[in-house]
Amino acid sequence: MYLPVISELEPIARAAGAAILSIYRQPFEVEFKQDESPLTSADKGAHEVIVRALASLTPDIPVLSEESDAGVMQARLGWSRYWLVDPLDGTKEFVSRNGEFTVNIALMEEGKPVWGLVYAPVLDKLWYGGAGLGAWRIDEGGTVAIQTRPHEEGQVWKVVGSRNHLSQATLDYLARFGDMEKGELELISMGSSLKFCIIAEGGAELYPRLAPTCEWDTAAAQAVLEGAGGSVAHLDGSPLRYNKPDILNPWFVAKA
Structure with a gap:
């Protein structure tokens, strides 16, 4: 190949x-x-x-x-x-x-x-x-x-989120990991596929995307993150698939 x-x-x-x-x-x-x-x-x-x-x-x-x-x-x-x-x-x-x-x-x-x-x-x-x-x-x-750094128990979750698309659904999803107002989560706002790269090089641990993206938005950065030891999957844990009839991605989570 x-x-x-x-x-x-x-x-x-x-x-x-x-x-x-x-x-x-x-x-x-x-x-x-x-x-x-x-x-x-x-x-x-x-x-x-x-x-x-x-x-x-x-x-x-x-x-x-x-x-x-x-x-x-x-x-x-x-x-x-x-x-x-x-x-x-x-x-x-x-x-x-x-x-x-x-x-x-x-x-x-x-x-x-x-x-x-x-x-x-x-x-x-x-x-x-x-x-x-x-x-x-x-x-x-x-x-x-570069390599990911998975979350350690007892540490603050470092989460990357979209500067323009931080939806209420995303905030609701993050609530299961901790309370942002209590400092249990640190949110890093960032645009484009840089969010995946921050996780790939160990600067954050989680990127939930519960808002629209297209396949070309995620493919290259997903490969980088997976190469660094991370993962990208649907909310149910199944793999993100490409070249679907609908070019839109379903909601997903990228992790260290």
């Missing part, structure tokens, strides 16, 4: 990041899709960079991106192996200019991510890995292996 080599994929992610930052550093216009989610020329530019580069690197592996057209969205239902890409995960963070957005690239096999890369252009940090392969972070200090 083909597995990516980071020396081949890192330049693609960084090129997409450069395309995003070229827009981020100047005034830009915001469009809105049918679901009212924002869209910018940075999303489109990063999409073009990644799709073109992946087609050159692995011409036999098709690419599904959040910005793919309807024809690709239909064709992907017949794919068992493909790249799943979110060229700019966290467009709301991009629009608000808080830096908490990422480039997500995942290799999918038979309905699950086997390898993933998450790159944060503003932070200039990159995470990559896959289940059974390990996980790593690349930053100004070099490349280091």
Whole structure:
């Protein structure tokens, strides 16, 4: 089975990041899709960079991106192996200019991510890995292996949550782990797939997502987290599956 080599994929992610930052550093216009989610020329530019580069690197592996057209969205239902890409995960963070957005690239096999890369252009940090392969972070200090740190009894739960989508259902779910007002839970608000990466490198232990996401939002970061020893599953514990007829994910929990 083909597995990516980071020396081949890192330049693609960084090129997409450069395309995003070229827009981020100047005034830009915001469009809105049918679901009212924002869209910018940075999303489109990063999409073009990644799709073109992946087609050159692995011409036999098709690419599904959040910005793919309807024809690709239909064709992907017949794919068992493909790249799943979110060229700019966290467009709301991009629009608000808080830096908490990422480039997500995942290799999918038979309905699950086997390898993933998450790159944060503003932070200039990159995470990559896959289940059974390990996980790593690349930053100004070099490349280091990362690993989750499961919760220890008696310690405060460190929970990551969405900056824009912290639903009442999520708060109700968290109540079973402790009382936030009593300091039994520490909530770290963060945008995009960075939430998975924080868990993967041991900075938090839990990320319940009881609000909408799409498959391209989670695949790459799930691979990184699983490579670091964590897990992502439905609320009933069953695995998160991909390439479903409905591209929306069900509610899930990511854990160290």
